Amino acid sequence: MLSAHNVPARLLHRLATMTLLVVPPLAFAMQPLEDSALSDVAARDGLTFQMESSNPISADAIHWVTDDGGLNNGSCSGGTANQHACTVMNDIEIRGEGGPLQLTTNIDAGSDASGNAYLSLASTWSPIRAEIGSHTFNTGSLNASAQSVGSLAVISAGSLLWSNRGGLFNGANNTAQFDLNTSGDWIYRQGDAGSAELSFANMVFSMGFTNGAAGGQAAALGHVGIDNGGIVIGAPFADVEFTFDLAFKGAPTDFDRIGRDSMIRFGWQGGLVNPLLRVGGGGFGYGTYSVGPNTFQDYDGAQTGVRSQGINLLTEWDFDSDFALIMGEAGGNRTYVRFSDWQRLGNAPGPMFSLPIIFDVMQGGAGSAGLCMGSFASGVASAASCTASGGEYISSDGPAGADAAFAMLIRDGHLRAYNRRVEVIDPAAGGTVTPLDWGLLYTFGKLDADIFLRPQGRADGATVATTDTGLMADITLLIQSPDAWRRASSNSAAVRATAGDDWQTNTHFMAVDTNFQNSGAQYGVGLINSDVMWKTRDMFFRVTDGDSAYPELPGGFWMQSDSLTQYRFRGTFGGGDLSDLSADAITKIFLMDVNLQTNRFLFTLNPLPVNGATGAAPIGFNGLLDFDGNAYVSLAEVSSPDSAFRIHDVGGRLAWSDGSIELISGQNTGDGLPSLAIKNDLKFGESATFGGAPGAALVGSISFGNENFGRIALPAGTWNSEIIVKIPN
Numbered sequence: 001m002l003s004a005h006n007v008p009a010r011l012l013h014r015l016a017t018m019t020l021l022v023v024p025p026l027a028f029a030m031q032p033l034e035d036s037a038l039s040d041v042a043a044r045d046g047l048t049f050q051m052e053s054s055n056p057i058s059a060d061a062i063h064w065v066t067d068d069g070g071l072n073n074g075s076c077s078g079g080t081a082n083q084h085a086c087t088v089m090n091d092i093e094i095r096g097e098g099g100p101l102q103l104t105t106n107i108d109a110g111s112d113a114s115g116n117a118y119l120s121l122a123s124t125w126s127p128i129r130a131e132i133g134s135h136t137f138n139t140g141s142l143n144a145s146a147q148s149v150g151s152l153a154v155i156s157a158g159s160l161l162w163s164n165r166g167g168l169f170n171g172a173n174n175t176a177q178f179d180l181n182t183s184g185d186w187i188y189r190q191g192d193a194g195s196a197e198l199s200f201a202n203m204v205f206s207m208g209f210t211n212g213a214a215g216g217q218a219a220a221l222g223h224v225g226i227d228n229g230g231i232v233i234g235a236p237f238a239d240v241e242f243t244f245d246l247a248f249k250g251a252p253t254d255f256d257r258i259g260r261d262s263m264i265r266f267g268w269q270g271g272l273v274n275p276l277l278r279v280g281g282g283g284f285g286y287g288t289y290s291v292g293p294n295t296f297q298d299y300d301g302a303q304t305g306v307r308s309q310g311i312n313l314l315t316e317w318d319f320d321s322d323f324a325l326i327m328g329e330a331g332g333n334r335t336y337v338r339f340s341d342w343q344r345l346g347n348a349p350g351p352m353f354s355l356p357i358i359f360d361v362m363q364g365g366a367g368s369a370g371l372c373m374g375s376f377a378s379g380v381a382s383a384a385s386c387t388a389s390g391g392e393y394i395s396s397d398g399p400a401g402a403d404a405a406f407a408m409l410i411r412d413g414h415l416r417a418y419n420r421r422v423e424v425i426d427p428a429a430g431g432t433v434t435p436l437d438w439g440l441l442y443t444f445g446k447l448d449a450d451i452f453l454r455p456q457g458r459a460d461g462a463t464v465a466t467t468d469t470g471l472m473a474d475i476t477l478l479i480q481s482p483d484a485w486r487r488a489s490s491n492s493a494a495v496r497a498t499a500g501d502d503w504q505t506n507t508h509f510m511a512v513d514t515n516f517q518n519s520g521a522q523y524g525v526g527l528i529n530s531d532v533m534w535k536t537r538d539m540f541f542r543v544t545d546g547d548s549a550y551p552e553l554p555g556g557f558w559m560q561s562d563s564l565t566q567y568r569f570r571g572t573f574g575g576g577d578l579s580d581l582s583a584d585a586i587t588k589i590f591l592m593d594v595n596l597q598t599n600r601f602l603f604t605l606n607p608l609p610v611n612g613a614t615g616a617a618p619i620g621f622n623g624l625l626d627f628d629g630n631a632y633v634s635l636a637e638v639s640s641p642d643s644a645f646r647i648h649d650v651g652g653r654l655a656w657s658d659g660s661i662e663l664i665s666g667q668n669t670g671d672g673l674p675s676l677a678i679k680n681d682l683k684f685g686e687s688a689t690f691g692g693a694p695g696a697a698l699v700g701s702i703s704f705g706n707e708n709f710g711r712i713a714l715p716a717g718t719w720n721s722e723i724i725v726k727i728p729n
Contacts, residue, residue: 059092061090092133106121121162122161130155131152154184163177180207181208190544193254199246201262201330210271212271212273214321232276233276261607264327269324270324274351278314284307297379312358317351333428339439345504366399369395371394405474420439423435437515440511446481447478455468470542481529489636489641501583508529510575511526527571537563572589573591589638594634614668650699652695662676678725685714685715
């Protein structure tokens with residue numbers, strides 16, 4: 001259920017029309033319009049609605065009520081035990097940006113040449129600014145109404161064209177036209193006006209049904225409909241752009257777009273094949289089900305039908321020939337890289353990309369228990385089934401006791417494609433493109449995550465005191481190659497021989513020469529059939545202009561935890577021909593297992609000045625790791641996994657300081673080759689301070705096999721590092 005307070009009627013009518021598609025009815029308490037000439041209706045060719053207002057439209061609060069047990073009264077108490085919640089957005093205001101609020105919508109009915117009835121909706125809006133003063137929740141176990149994850153402003157201008165045969169939501173066939181184009185900014189802060197702000201600046205989002213890259217991305221038809229699962233949007237082809245500049249301003253006014261310092265440019269551009277977007281009602285499934293001797297979490301209610309209220313989202317597609325991932329610099333010359341020419345990995349089945357997500361609110365004593373790092377190719381096994389299969393059960397440590405949190409759960413996501421070409425583009429040099437025949441093969445075999453978000457911030461200074469505004473997270477994320485590590489590290493030669501099975505649907509991190517010796521063959525090297533785990537507790541995502549505990553660190557985007565952060569990755573380091581990565585064909589060099597486990601973690605991103613000589617606008621980074629004594633690095637023989645060189649039981653501090661990543665096009669290098677320069681100072685122990693308290697000496701044990709060779713220590717020190725990567729054509 002959604003409810004709102006003090007919202008003008010015309011706006012609510014439009015919001016209600018969209019919201020009723022996936023949620024129960026709305027209950028409103030409305031205020032009268034202040035401008036009698038706010039809108040008009042013109043009955044000419046179709047029906048045209050025009051809205052214009054120089055005054056803001058406001059709502060005191062909007063409530064999204066879930067699992068109220070049939071109360072349907074907007075109450076934040078009672079309801080289904082351990083599930084009922086009110087998600088609250090306070091102090092909503094919508095107004096024009098740089099002028100009056102203007103919105104025009106035309107609804108028309110007609111028919112095609114065959115006499116089939118069509119209904120169309122066309123809408124345009126001038127720059128609109130929507131602000132959310134705070135975002136929080138209220139549950140039976142925790143009333144966080146006095147807290148907030150922060151404030152948000154969305155500035156957007158754009159247009160929407162949508163028509164369909166038989167009505168706007170007739171999804172039986174590809175009879176719908178859909179074209180959405182928007183541009184603007186998203187600005188986020190964790191305090192009152194004047195607090196540091198992080199922006200998705202110059203954001204562009206567009207999506208339209210087309211005839212595909214081979215046909216020139218001309219407008220074509222798809223389907224938009226409603227079924228038992230919710231709203232379904234899909235087409236044979238679509239053309240999509242989602243690009244933005246990540247920007248920061250340490251001393252803004254109120255959602256300030258002037259004088260921001262840019263950091264990173266990121267985006268997706270190009271065609272998608274068989275794209276599918278499904279938005280449905282239904283949150284986390286609280287039951288379990290069994291398959292043979294194994295028990296699994298019934299997270300989607302598919303087996304038992306027990307599913308909470310909430311929202312589930314599925315996106316999946318293949319990449320068209322003109323699709324590209326874009327990363328680069330958001331300032332200076334704005335040089336960027338297009339990772340293009342995407343190809344399916346081997347003969348991997350299903351869509352190249354799939355990401356199912358559940359959005360819900362969870363309370364103590366209910367919800368996801370944990371994830372299995374093990375042998376199951378789908379689903380989430382219980383702790384007992386995971387351990388029995390030789391896997392490792394990773395507790396999610398969800399809300400406990402009287403706690404509660406926003407939840408975002410990912411189940412069985414995957415990426416089974418990689419790019420075969422890199423293009424370095426320098427807009428300041430006339431958009432000159434330097435193509436390179438290589439790619440980054442970062443595929444995800446099975447992606448699962450439990451993400452719990454709380455409205456809480458971290459106070460300034462050396463203590464771990466919290467504030468009422470900010471974003472704190474507990475995250476457990478697994479990207480797996482199911483059962484590959486168990487087989488690769490087995491003492492049985494027969495079991496190890498199968499460790500390359502299912503490589504097309506596994507996780508790999510490789511650099512690929514996609515035109516080896518100009519032959520067209522593709523050879524890669526890196527971590528094959530790997531697993532990645534990231535686990536963090538009480539992680540604060542901060543937008544800050546600095547912290548007195550670390551006075552030498554610049555302001556920007558900070559990730560900071562004084563509890564637990566664990567990053568673990570393992571797999572076979574080697575390489576091979578991508579046409580045959582079977583167990584026997586892989587050139588295996590060693591088995592790698594790395595566990596970076598800390599009780600204090602800090603990572604920052606910050607803007608840096610433009611390099612006047614090259615026009616590059618590097619991004620700065622800094623990091624601090626206080627290892628808790630459980631960190632290790634293990635390199636083992638492929639044929640004898642017990643024969644491993646290990647640095648283990650590592651404790652003490654390691655830090656990166658004054659880091660920078662700089663991308664320079666070939667037009668600004670002496671040899672004409674694009675370059676990527678990564679610079680930083682690596683500091684150990686007492687030298688790693690950032691102007692605050694010194695760290696503990698970095699210490700660890702060294703072993704080979706069963707032999708322990710003793711302990712080593714680095715009390716202090718600095719290692720200057722500069723890596724420059726250049727790849728010739």
